Structure formats: structure tokens, C-alpha cells
Amino acid sequence: MTLPVVEGVRYVAPLREGGSLPAIVDASDGHTYVVKFRGAGQGARALVAEVIVAELAKVAGLPVPAPAIVHLADGFGKGEPDPEIQDILRGSIGSNFGLRYLPGAFGFDPAVDTDIDPGLAADVLWFDSFVVNVDRTPRNPNILTWRGGHWLIDHGASLYFHHGWRNWRARSQDPFALISDHVLLRLASDPRDADRRLRPRFTRAVLEAAVAAVPESWLTPVDAFDSEEEQREAYVTWLLERLQGDRAWVATATAAWQAGPSRYARRETHRVV
Ligand SMILES: Nc1ncnc2c1ncn2[C@@H]1O[C@H](COP(=O)(O)OP(=O)(O)OP(=O)(O)O)[C@@H](O)[C@H]1O
Ligand SMILES: [Mg+2]
Structure with a gap:
């Protein structure tokens, strides 16, 4: 049960209602994800829990948007003006966690x-x-x-x-x-x-x-x-x-x-x- 690994290609928008400042991100597989960043305040352990629990939820037959590992290259989202977002992105080069975005939910x-x-x-x-x-x-x-x-x-x-x-x-x-x-x-x-x-x-x-x-x-x-x-x-x-x-x-x-x-x-x- 390996998760798909996709490349983040575009920072679409931050989701400001999330405490960890997740964001909507377009990815290389043509899908859009809500990404939780490794460089956000909660740290890598929160992402470990996201992966394990999303995978177990699937086993339980519970409805979870499709998860993926979202890889981010150096310089991803560099056009975002908000310094807080830039800080998070700088700490998030490499693997991050994404759930398939459910538009209009x-x-x-x-x-x-x-x-x-x-x-x-x-x-x-x-x-x-x-x-x-x-x-x-x-x-x-x-x-x-x-x-x-x-x-x-x-x-x-x-x-x-x-x-x-x-x-x-x-x-x-x-x-x-x-x-x-x-x-x-x-x-x-x-x-x-x-x-x-x-x-x-x-x-x-x-x-x-x-x-x-x-x-x-x-x-x-x-x-x-x-x-x-x-x-x-x-x-x-x-x-x-x-x-x-x-x-x-x-x-x-x-x-x-x-x-x-x-x-x-x-x-x-x-x-x-
Ligand atoms: N897959 C998704 N599709 C559409 N919207 C989403 C999705 N995932 C998250 N959201 C929206 O983004 C918000 C924040 O996401 P999430 O709860 O995962 O982040 P968080 O930073 O852990 O938030 P908090 O700690 O404040 O609960 C959600 O409440 C929801 O409104
Ligand atoms: Mg939440």
C-alpha cells in the first residue's frame, strides 16, 4: 500500500481556516490537493499521523479523499507574497501530505x-x-x-x-x-x-x-x-x-x-x- 507520490506544480491558495495554514495545490498528476506542509508549526509527526490514519481509514472502508505524498521542489510558490507562507514553504522542500481537494465542499x-x-x-x-x-x-x-x-x-x-x-x-x-x-x-x-x-x-x-x-x-x-x-x-x-x-x-x-x-x-x- 504505497501512496502515490506527485509533484506540486502550483500554489493555488492558502486555506486560512486551517490552523496549520494548509493550501490548495495543483499537482503533476493533473489533480488538485489540500496540502499539509512539513514546515508548518505542527511538524513532521502530524504528517506521520495523517498518513497512517488515512491509510487505516481506507482499510476500514471509511470515506477519505485520496491521499498522496506531495513533493515540493526548492522555489515552489515563490510568488506568494505572504512571509509566513514563504517561511512554511522554505521548510517544506521534499515530502508533504496531500488529500485530494473536494471543490465546493x-x-x-x-x-x-x-x-x-x-x-x-x-x-x-x-x-x-x-x-x-x-x-x-x-x-x-x-x-x-x-x-x-x-x-x-x-x-x-x-x-x-x-x-x-x-x-x-x-x-x-x-x-x-x-x-x-x-x-x-x-x-x-x-x-x-x-x-x-x-x-x-x-x-x-x-x-x-x-x-x-x-x-x-x-x-x-x-x-x-x-x-x-x-x-x-x-x-x-x-x-x-x-x-x-x-x-x-x-x-x-x-x-x-x-x-x-x-x-x-x-x-x-x-x-x-
Ligand atoms: N480535501 C479537502 N477538500 C476541500 N477542503 C478541504 C480539504 N481538506 C481540508 N479542507 C478545508 O481546509 C480546512 C483546514 O483543513 P484541516 O482541518 O485539514 O487543517 P488544519 O490546519 O489541521 O486545521 P485545524 O487544526 O484548524 O482543524 C478544513 O476545515 C476544510 O475547510
Ligand atoms: Mg481541521
Whole structure:
């Protein structure tokens, strides 16, 4: 499962609503991508999470815009006048992360977009608990509504154990209490059914392939590991062990679903472009 590698050919426009100042970029394959830059404040680890989680979402059958590694040459976007953008681009020569751009998409609004299939919503709820994704809340759903479907974006805040790696192996069993603030809690069917559907899909081979898709240059040296291979194996081990053991995170997600949302979302419908 290697990701396509494309060359960025044109900086079209910045997406100022994104905290990391992503941008719309035309690429050499004739497609347009929303690119998250390695030189942005969140750093390379956020891109590692983007790649692994987008690949795993595909395995789960969840709708994600097609991901790619977007290579940028020295001098890309040099016509952009904004110094902040220039700083980011200078730090982003080489590999970056892109999701296929969905032109004219709307931000998901849980008060309006109630048509989402409850089984799909349960799958997303389960999946976000699995990969510890804090960024799917009513305030910041990171779901786009486009051509009658719902698309998942922005997985850079998942897998947060990799910021530091302290005690990482034991933490694979951590419950994910923030699931009680998940934007799809009220719209989902039973997450235990999602567990039965999705868990068997994540074999060691599937997890290894997702981790193998991460570009080597993003795996900066980490004290806990002697080599890049060891670091990749640690991601696979964390994911495998999260699917085994007592899995308090499944019980926590189920309890949150049974309790229902604690509050209603503020409406934030907006057009993306
Ligand atoms: N594939 C896409 N197609 C169309 N619009 C997109 C796409 N990806 C992102 N966007 C738009 O860009 C915004 C920012 O993207 P994203 O959430 O990935 O960036 P971010 O910097 O991590 O944002 P934040 O941290 O503020 O949530 C999204 O909220 C959405 O409006
Ligand atoms: Mg976002």
C-alpha cells in the first residue's frame, strides 16, 4: 500500500481556516490537493499521523479523499507574497501530505447533516477511538459534505503517544475519554457492532503496510529507538496491541454512546471555498 507520490506544480491558495495554514495545490498528476506542509508549526509527526490514519481509514472502508505524498521542489510558490507562507514553504522542500481537494465542499453540521448512515457514524466513532483522534468534535468536526457524501479529513492530531513516546507500549490500552465529545455520538448506532465489523480487518500485514507508507524523512530520530525500522515497528506494535488486551477504549466509547452527548453543538455551517 504505497501512496502515490506527485509533484506540486502550483500554489493555488492558502486555506486560512486551517490552523496549520494548509493550501490548495495543483499537482503533476493533473489533480488538485489540500496540502499539509512539513514546515508548518505542527511538524513532521502530524504528517506521520495523517498518513497512517488515512491509510487505516481506507482499510476500514471509511470515506477519505485520496491521499498522496506531495513533493515540493526548492522555489515552489515563490510568488506568494505572504512571509509566513514563504517561511512554511522554505521548510517544506521534499515530502508533504496531500488529500485530494473536494471543490465546493461544506463543513459537516451535526444539526443539519443528520442523514449520515448510523452504521457509518458508528464506524467513525470506533475508528477515532482506535487511533485516538481528538479532532472530531462539534466545534471542529473535520468532516466535509460533498456530492451527497461525508468525507473524513485532518487526522494529524491522532496517535498522540508519538509526541515523546513516553511509556508508549502500555498506553496502547488507554481509554479515550474525549470520545464523549465526538460529533457523531448522537447519530451513531452501537459501537460494539462497529467493533465486530472493523477489528478483524486490521491484520499485522495491513498495519505494516500503512506504516510503510510514511516517508523516511519524516521519521526523525527518537531516543527510544535505534533505527527507523524500530520506530516503524513501534507504530505497528502500538496499533496491534490496541486491538488486543482488555481494550478499555471500546467500553469507554460504548458508555459514551449510551450516555449520549452532553451538550448540543453550536451551528457552524460554512462553505469551504
Ligand atoms: N480535501 C479537502 N477538500 C476541500 N477542503 C478541504 C480539504 N481538506 C481540508 N479542507 C478545508 O481546509 C480546512 C483546514 O483543513 P484541516 O482541518 O485539514 O487543517 P488544519 O490546519 O489541521 O486545521 P485545524 O487544526 O484548524 O482543524 C478544513 O476545515 C476544510 O475547510
Ligand atoms: Mg481541521
